[in-house]
Amino acid sequence: MDNAALLAEIPRLRRYARAMLGNRAAADDLVQDTLERAWARHALWRAGSDLRAWLFSIMHNLRVDQLRRPGVPIHSIDEDDLEVPTRATQNDRLEVRDLEFALRQLPDEQREVLLLVALEDLAYAEVADALGIPVGTVMSRLARGRERLRLLMEDRPSGANLRVVR
Amino acid sequence: MTEDDLQAWVDDALPAGRRGEIDDYLAAHPEEAERVRAYQAQKQALKAMFAPVLDEPVPQRLQTLAKPPVAVDPQKRPILARWSLQRIAAGLLIAMVSGVAGWLGHAQYQSADRVAQMMPLPRQAAVAHVVFSPDVRRPVEVSADQEDQLVAWLSKRLGTPVRPPKLAALGYELIGGRLLPGNSGPVAQFMYHDASGQRLTLYVTTENTTNRDTGFRFAQEGPVNVFYWIDGKFGYALSAGIDKGELARVATAVYDQLEHK
Numbered sequence: 130m131d132n133a134a135l136l137a138e139i140p141r142l143r144r145y146a147r148a149m150l151g152n153r154a155a156a157d158d159l160v161q162d163t164l165e166r167a168w169a170r171h172a173l174w175r176a177g178s179d180l181r182a183w184l185f186s187i188m189h190n191l192r193v194d195q196l197r198r199p200g201v202p203i204h205s206i207d208e209d210d211l212e213v214p215t216r217a218t219q220n221d222r223l224e225v226r227d228l229e230f231a232l233r234q235l236p237d238e239q240r241e242v243l244l245l246v247a248l249e250d251l252a253y254a255e256v257a258d259a260l261g262i263p264v265g266t267v268m269s270r271l272a273r274g275r276e277r278l279r280l281l282m283e284d285r286p287s288g289a290n291l292r293v294v295r
Numbered sequence: 296m297t298e299d300d301l302q303a304w305v306d307d308a309l310p311a312g313r314r315g316e317i318d319d320y321l322a323a324h325p326e327e328a329e330r331v332r333a334y335q336a337q338k339q340a341l342k343a344m345f346a347p348v349l350d351e352p353v354p355q356r357l358q359t360l361a362k363p364p365v366a367v368d369p370q371k372r373p374i375l376a377r378w379s380l381q382r383i384a385a386g387l388l389i390a391m392v393s394g395v396a397g398w399l400g401h402a403q404y405q406s407a408d409r410v411a412q413m414m415p416l417p418r419q420a421a422v423a424h425v426v427f428s429p430d431v432r433r434p435v436e437v438s439a440d441q442e443d444q445l446v447a448w449l450s451k452r453l454g455t456p457v458r459p460p461k462l463a464a465l466g467y468e469l470i471g472g473r474l475l476p477g478n479s480g481p482v483a484q485f486m487y488h489d490a491s492g493q494r495l496t497l498y499v500t501t502e503n504t505t506n507r508d509t510g511f512r513f514a515q516e517g518p519v520n521v522f523y524w525i526d527g528k529f530g531y532a533l534s535a536g537i538d539k540g541e542l543a544r545v546a547t548a549v550y551d552q553l554e555h556k
Contacts, residue, residue, distance in 0.1 A: 132361055132362050132363065135361045136353075136358065136361035139353050139357055139358070139361060140348070140349045140350075140351075140353060141349070143348055143351070143353070143357070144345045144346075144348040144349055147345060147348050148341070148344075148345045148348075157354060157356075157357065160357055161356060161357060161360060164357065164360035164361065165360060168360075168363060171363075228337075228340055228341070228344060229344065232341070243341075244341070246306060246338075247337070247338040247341040247342060248341060248342060248345060250306075252308065253303075253306075253308065268298070268299045268302060271302055272298050272299075272302055275302070275305075275334045275337060276330075278337055279330070279333045279334065279337060282333075282337070283333075
């Protein structure tokens with residue numbers, strides 16, 4: 130496993146983790162855990178196989194472990210969390226927030242598939258591989274996730290774009 | 296025409312030739328066309344929304360982790376560079392607290408049916424002491440320079456007047472206090488320190504229902520010595536990692552002040 134190749138994957142891992150978790154600090158913690166586990170298991174990585182897909186599968190498994198673990202999620206608050214950089218432009222902010230909010234409403238397993246396809250452009254077979262599920266399941270989760278997101282975005286009354294306070 | 300075909304159309308993942316067939320189908324089915332175009336727009340919007348993350352500078356701690364850890368490449372990387380000091384400190388603190396808490400808790404967890412039992416006063420106080428007294432930055436919620444507010448707040452929450460005793464004559468100054476969950480409701484903790492930084496906590500509960508006053512009792516909970524006593528509905532416990540004689544001296548002063556309040 131090559132340092133430069135791994136370093137090059139970090140921005141993508143961060144993007145996916147951020148989209149998945151919606152929280153910068155938690156996302157970077159997940160990326161950190163992913164990198165640590167990748168090094169711990171680098172002997173298992175087959176040279177020449179897709180490093181990206183392998184890293185996503187590590188991240189997915191870590192998340193499954195985390196979700197299985199009972200207890201209250203705890204994350205530290207540091208100065209980084211106080212700035213909220215979503216996007217530089219302001220005029221499409223409400224729209225972005227709506228989509229982000231809608232994305233949070235999806236079940237984890239649908240969001241995961243949707244994001245791997247939308248953000249990472251992974252092939253369906255690669256998604257299936259990374260998540261350890263059959264391609265058929267990928268397809269049905271993708272279809273359901275997309276449809277749900279579409280309905281969520283259409284349901285909002287036009288003109289009332291305010292984000293629901295969670 | 297299957298749903299999978301339509302999804303693959305959105306992702307441009309159709310085998311060559313097949314795309315044209317789907318285009319024809321969509322031309323004949325405007326509702327379906329609208330739906331899959333919405334999916335396409337959704338995909339683009341998601342990409343646009345999270346694209347800025349790709350341009351953010353990668354935090355140092357993650358960059359460091361792109362390099363092999365010590366075990367893989369022992370020469371190049373001292374362990375301190377890979378694990379930030381903060382992480383080590385946090386790890387040690389967790390190890391310390393869980394070590395002490397584990398030690399304190401081991402008797403409690405010997406059998407499953409005892410888990411639900413209420414923690415006895417000295418143990419509660421000792422756990423609260425080991426959790427909060429090592430905290431350098433935030434040992435208390437309200438500090439002594441707002442003592443009036445501290446007294447008002449804790450009295451209100453405990454539903455009865457509580458006031459930190461004055462121990463300056465014994466060399467202990469009030470740092471402040473905090474509210475904690477007890478066995479069935481709120482309890483208060485006051486923290487003091489002496490000139491050397493040695494910390495001492497007074498734990499005050501109003502949960503006593505047995506209405507049996509006790510004299511001074513002493514308990515040793517791991518590294519923490521505790522003097523405790525019950526007075527009406529109040530339970531008091533004074534905890535510190537100092538020797539029994541010194542703690543007794545402070546406990547007597549606390550007791551006297553509380554008696555003559």
